[in-house]
């Protein structure tokens with residue numbers, strides 16, 4: 001009996017101690033746990049969704065003035081954290097990069113990316129690594145880019161000839177520059193992907209369709225769709241968002257299936273070594289036949305993987321490039337002295353008897369500075385693509401909950417008055433040799449300017465994007481003077497934007513190209 005009492009007493013005392021211990025450590029944990037980032041209060045169910053408006057990048061910019069470099073929003077049932085300074089962005093995408101290398105679930109990726117199989121949405125892991133390795137080796141390596149230089153040069157020469165003809169036919173009206181740049185970027189890319197010019201008359205049955213479908217896809221790819229935040233809106237497809245995406249996806253899928261079937265009749269490529277100089281799709285089909293597997297899970301490459309990859313490359317690689325160049329030209333028309341400086345720089349290298357080549361562009365500081373300043377003032381993807389927190393963590397003294405969605409607000413970072421003097425002025429000279437930002441590049445290590453993102457999920461096509469924007473802009477600047485149609489002046493040019501995956505101009509630039517090279521320079 002005495003021993004039973006002793007056991008009971010021991011149990012009781014140890015239980016009391018355990019409870020006290022748990023209570024104290026909980027309290028301590030609570031005291032240690034960092035607070036959530038500050039943020040505006042929201043409504044039940046929708047949270048802050050209604051506050052976003054039609055230009056979310058501008059709304060988020062205004063909120064950063066109130067809540068600072070890291071704040072929180074609730075959109076429907078999802079917690080968002082918004083990074084608004086270079087320092088905070090570097091903590092997310094450098095210090096905690098592995099934790100933020102996944103994408104949040106999203107309806108766009110469900111439908112358009114074959115249930116998250118393309119590089120932009122595939123979960124971070126072996127598949128993602130395989131897709132990036134294949135793309136980096138066979139499409140974006142220096143060698144692969146050099147091999148396809150002739151394609152980009154041919155396409156830009158076609159564009160230049162179009163502009164010369166336009167000069168004779170549209171003296172007072174001008175040409176829609178962005179549309180032509182877009183066709184040029186798309187055709188250059190799809191010739192590299194599967195040897196077809198998809199935006200042109202020689203494309204057989206799909207003439208014009210690619211452009212129409214791409215336009216619609218990009219309008220829906222905002223990364224901020226209500227379906228992703230309120231599950232019943234998605235389940236009932238209240239806005240018809242899901243069905244629109246399904247329809248567009250069916251079109252892409254049918255078209256890509258036809259292109260793949262046609263490619264399968266071509267001579268096979270049996271190994272990576274045989275891939276040199278071949279279009280990307282031929283390489284991928286060859287590797288699929290050779291049973292290439294990802295190294296960790298041994299999963300094979302399938303036709304669906306290939307279609308998802310081509311879809312993401314096409315969607316991500318066209319408008320980003322053309323809208324950057326269109327914005328650069330708008331700024332040069334508004335700043336004729338800078339246009340003249342860039343023309344002088346190119347004349348001194350190229351002369352006036354031929355078109356510029358990519359090979360001329362190794363040392364063009366004025367042009368490079370113009371491109372950096374365009375990326376700064378008009379970042380094409382203002383909020384990057386959303387990332388998600390795989391685990392809870394602490395950033396800048398705040399608690400970031402597991403599964404929070406991260407938006408990196410490059411729009412605000414690029415306008416930060418603590419970093420950039422006169423941030424709203426277009427002034428490429430800030431990047432010229434000797435100037436304060438001379439050493440800043442756009443490749444993901446200077447967080448004050450990250451138009452391609454940074455860290456593991458940095459833009460896959462960055463090297464092509466940089467080559468193509470530089471080359472296209474050089475060709476417009478060197479090949480032509482630029483005037484506005486009658487009645488328009490540089491001061492009255494509309495600078496409004498429309499929010500989407502890329503920030504497009506609300507009113508496309510219409511301008512008159514005036515050839516400035518010897519006549520023969522434009523001849524095929």
Ligand code: HEM
Pocket residue numbers: 119120121189312313314316317318320321324380381384385386451452453454456457458459460461462464465466469
């Ligand atoms: C001026 C040109 C371009 C800009 C400014 C740009 C910008 C971006 C940005 C901001 C991201 C998101 C990074 C992040 O989530 O942190 C991205 C991702 C991506 N971009 Fe680009 N891009 C450009 C050109 C291209 C081109 C030419 C291609 C392909 C042909 C491409 C394909 C992709 C892909 C596949 C991703 C997803 C990468 C991943 O999630 O791992 N981009 N791009």
